[in-house]
Amino acid sequence: MTRPLRIATWNINSLRLRLKLLGRLADALDPDVICLQETKVPDELFPAEAPSALGYPHVAFRGMKGYNGVAILSRIGFAVQDSAPDWCARGDCRHLAIALDLPGGPLELHDFYVPAGGDVPDRVANPKFAHKLDFVAETTAWFAARPRSLRAVLVGDLNIAPLEHDVWSHRQLLDVVSHTPEETAGLLAWQRTCFVDAVRHFVPAEEKLFTWWSYRNRDWRASDRGRRLDHIWVSPDLTGALRRQTVLKEARDWTQGSDHVPVCVELAL
């Protein structure tokens, strides 16, 4: 039997600045596929040689100047899928979809970077919050309308912590963008269209679990005011194949690290 497939996701917060840390991620998790968000690099400046040098010859990227940007690095060949719409018609570089060439048939993989939504949780006062809610509503409608996918995985920085123990204080964050009832309900509705939470499959809902700690805390580990913003979902037919999850908390201490840490799951397909 072959080794389980490992899929990792990481908001790298600038690919060019953290190329060396990408190597540390590869060493630490040994993933077959790495999905990145906030690459912050236009396609014409994408460091094309770097993924191969790390052992990932198959690459797809969609970037723009300054903000956003997603990329997928893979040891396994894949075909890029371009059937999804341009969410909110902004040309925003927030989604890549591929079909991985696996022996048992293709595996559909989505890499998402959901808008952060600004500071004020009010869709009238804050257009960024409106964009975030609209984005999630559009993706939900799109996944709900298509035939139910089998062998599908969705990962990314979804910028919403849906469960009570996905934040350091449920009560204190109910009015904070990323954990408002409107956002958490929206994210769970999206999830229910086609997916189950592959990380909470292993970690009980009453246990705190975070993937992001703000740069603005003097000592992120001591204050531990984290949120679980980064997610891996799988189609229900794959739940029996789930073998392990890893939230690579140590990465938050890497020199000049991202404020997000990598998340990884193993699937025995």
Add this chain to the structure above:
DNA sequence: ATGGTTGAGCGTCAA
């Protein structure tokens, strides 16, 4: 109520 820090790329804006 506000501030705190980081990145892109040079103004601030976004997170």
